[in-house]
Amino acid sequence: MLLTPRLAAFDMDGTLLNEQSQMTEATKEACLLLKEHGCKLVLSTGRTYGSAQLPIDSFPFDGYVCSNGATVYEADGTMVRSTFLPKDMVIDAVHALRKEAIYYELHDTASSRLMVKEDRDRLEALVEEDASVEGLLMRRFAFYKLARVVPLAELLEMVESGESEIVKFFIWHKNPERLDWVREQLEPFADRSSITTSGKHNVEVIPHGISKWEGLRYFCEKWEVTPDQVMAFGDAENDREALTEVGYSVAMDNATSAIKEIARYVAPHHNEDGVARFIRNNVLGIK
Known part of the structure; x- marks a missing residue:
């Protein structure tokens, strides 16, 4: 039928x-x-x-x-x-994620894919490795063609002022085990955000519910x-x-x-x- x-x-x-x-x-x-x-x-x-x-x-x-x-x-x-993530949570999460060489983007209601300028070199090193890794070619395209790269202070001000309303963090690493560390960093925000994934190499943080x-x-x-x-x-x-x-x-x-x-x-x-x-x-x- x-x-x-x-x-x-x-x-x-x-x-x-x-x-x-x-x-x-x-x-x-x-x-x-x-x-x-x-x-x-x-x-x-x-x-x-x-x-x-x-x-x-x-x-x-x-x-x-x-x-x-x-x-x-x-x-x-x-x-x-x-629906966007709370401003203070976004700012705290950025500071937490910057502690390690982890690929991350902030997506806002204007479809911007924001990256921190001060992190660009080490993020570029991550996306220039073995192209056979799942999702790596897409990360390269986003990094070189789609990303809006801004200085850390400017990005934080954009969030604080409401100029950018962040709806999602996209976090990626070639080694899925490194995402366990990411989840640990995000644990303090569990009551205000939800964590999901579209593949074993990424974590996606969206508003709670x-x-x-x-x-x-x-x-x-x-x-x-x-x-x-x-x-x-x-x-x-x-x-x-x-x-x-x-x-x-x-x-x-x-x-x-x-x-x-x-x-x-x-x-x-x-x-x-x-x-x-x-x-x-x-x-x-x-x-």
């Missing part, structure tokens, strides 16, 4: 996109057919809104849940919801869609809440075993047009 979602939500990296961070033509075609079928399409990503636009080539999504739910945007890019599902609820209310009518695709821990709440939960074949366990369905690998194949076979009935 074919599935009948009214809203489909797509994680990007490791799900909708292939390993070259591309939304393939097959995926675009399947998503357009799903849209013509009367289903609303929403990106549900850990990326900022600006970063989410880069690989989709103006594909007409109906909405965007970004920064793991900390920001929500209409189809035209109008931000309709934002925020998740992709919280962002998706905005669109459920807007379009009068019930959770059991939602289909969500994902592959990592930051997809957990959405996959737990929706009626049609789909983990990718490349997802972690923990995520596969909570999903009702498993789609083929993200490098094999998994989203497109699942939509065609299980929703549209096209083999």
Whole structure:
């Protein structure tokens, strides 16, 4: 029996996109057919809104849940919801993370990816190592093409003044064990933030109580869609809440075993047009 979602939500990296961070033509075609079928399409990503636009080539999504739910945007890019981390917590976390050579970015409501100028040399050393490490090529692209590098004092003033409202810390290291130290540094802020991850090499810090599902609820209310009518695709821990709440939960074949366990369905690998194949076979009935 074919599935009948009214809203489909797509994680990007490791799900909708292939390993070259591309939304393939097959995926675009399947998503357009799903849209013509009367289903609303929403990106549900850990990326900022600006970063989410880069690989989709103006594909007409109906909405965007970004920064793991900390920001929500209409189809035209109008931000309709934002939740940011407390200023004092952000400042204290920056000081804590600077104690070691750890790659980190601060993402704000303007889609800026902020980095501390004084840390640039040692961060550059981290991203110039073995390119085979998961996520390293993407880190290089962010470091050289997307980052806004500012002096420490200026960044802290931007946060303190409210010029930059920080919605997320993105923290990465080639050695996953180093992230245990990161989690220790963030422990004092556990009552005001949540920690999640989109892969074994990163930690993502977002406002307390925020998740992709919280962002998706905005669109459920807007379009009068019930959770059991939602289909969500994902592959990592930051997809957990959405996959737990929706009626049609789909983990990718490349997802972690923990995520596969909570999903009702498993789609083929993200490098094999998994989203497109699942939509065609299980929703549209096209083999």
